[in-house]
Amino acid sequence: MSLIQVSKLTFAYEGSYDPIFENVSFQIDTNWKLGFTGRNGRGKTTFLNLLLGKHEYEGTISASVEFDYFPFQVKDRGRMAIEVVEDIAPDYEHWKLMRELNLLQVGEDVLYRSFETLSNGEQTKMLLAALFLKDNHFLLIDEPTNHLDMEARELVSQYLRGKEGYILVSHDRAFLDNCVDHILSINRTDITVQRGNFSDWWENKKRQDNFELAENDKLKKDIKRLSEAAKRTSNWSDEVEKSKNGTLNSGSKIDKGYVGHKAAKMMQRSKSIESRQSDAIEEKSRLLKNVESADSLKLTQLHYHKNRLVELDRVSIYYGETPATGEINFDIERGERIALSGRNGSGKSSLLKLICGEELKYTGTMRRGSGLVVSYVSQDTSHLNGSLSQYARDYGIDESLFKSILRKLDFSRVQFEKDISAYSGGQKKKVLIARSLCEQAHLHVWDEPLNFIDVISRMQIEQLLLDYAPTLLFVEHDREFTNAIATERIELSNG
Known part of the structure; x- marks a missing residue:
């Protein structure tokens, strides 16, 4: 050792x-x-x-x-x-x-x-x-x-x-x-x-985060209460100070010694409140430094007029004369989140591309609903470049919502000023996912979306999907994510 x-x-x-x-x-x-x-x-x-x-x-x-x-x-x-x-x-x-x-x-x-x-x-x-x-x-x-x-x-x-x-x-x-x-x-x-x-680390982190959030709420209330008390004391002190040179209603002169003593006590109380408020603010500043962003977002998916979006009947995809898949039979219905699994080489990516409308050679029958809008996240990020603002305009998505999702996934505002080509592999995948979540589509098709993405962001994406409940077809090898998200599973066998 x-x-x-x-x-x-x-x-x-x-x-x-x-x-x-x-x-x-x-x-x-x-x-x-x-x-x-x-x-x-x-x-x-x-x-x-x-x-x-x-x-x-x-x-x-x-x-x-x-x-x-x-x-x-x-x-x-x-x-x-x-x-x-x-x-x-x-x-x-x-x-x-x-x-x-x-x-x-x-x-x-x-x-x-x-x-x-x-x-x-x-x-x-x-x-x-x-x-x-x-x-x-x-x-x-x-x-x-x-x-x-x-x-x-x-x-x-x-x-x-x-x-x-x-x-x-x-x-x-x-x-x-x-x-x-x-x-x-x-x-x-x-x-x-x-x-x-x-899992042990995550449970400890959640306990610490919950404790800090509770303490933060308590201190915010204390600071507000102390701020209001300080303001009241300051107003009273001003009123007393003004009365020094006045007279009582009865016509008697003001006892300036008494008024001065009362003003001094109020000043002392004001300083005490100020000190307690300062301590509370300092204690509050030590909290939440490691609490990850948890802002809620409002996402919507286009409503499709039929329950069935895609139907595959004995579909086999070919490259030349070589079959890339065996015969595939399944439907995609509105509200389903289908996990497509299988060993590498079983044709998962080819099937996703076919469903997205790419022209591939195949046998059998595939029916796509008329007017179906599909949002696709590919494995490849090499094409990404330019500013986030321009990227949002190119895809016709709400820039504010797009950046809000990226903020939730730990993008700092400094990152918003950089060219996308300078991002890490994980940050580029987050751009693709955030864009897809913003797109008005009937069906989301994601091909290994989580490659390079950090584990906390994976859990946040997981929660977004559970809250948003889009119709989704995806390939992902992260077992925990798949278990949490999938409502249906389709497994492809090699050949």
């Missing part, structure tokens, strides 16, 4: 006014299975890069282990997979590699195939197996679940559960819960380390 010590860490990118980290201190045990969570853009990947020595910083990071990063960058993807393993762990023992691959249910034949021909799941498993062959190395695992189907996620999480000595960045709650024993969290104003899995 050894420790990774972080002391007074401060870092900002060149040209930036806002530091990513400021005077941060904590420690990590190298035996931990550490889940790393935080909103998009808060510095998770930056911190991993600091551990890897990629940036200069103030403060100290001390460790007696070496760090390795997943995913390992394979420069020549045309080489055989076993050659990639040799690049990662030159002194590996073959029996140990086979032990790791067996745990991940990868056959030995995969080693002798070109790395680029391996599926996403096979590449992920191969790289993890190779990286865990190295002794006295602490592994920095950055979002291994992207593009993995549910079955592959389950297998990789079981594999990691049997390991130790890593930081795992993942936004999949079920995945984190299954394989971590501590959580490192980048919050709005600090970084915390806590024992337990993600």
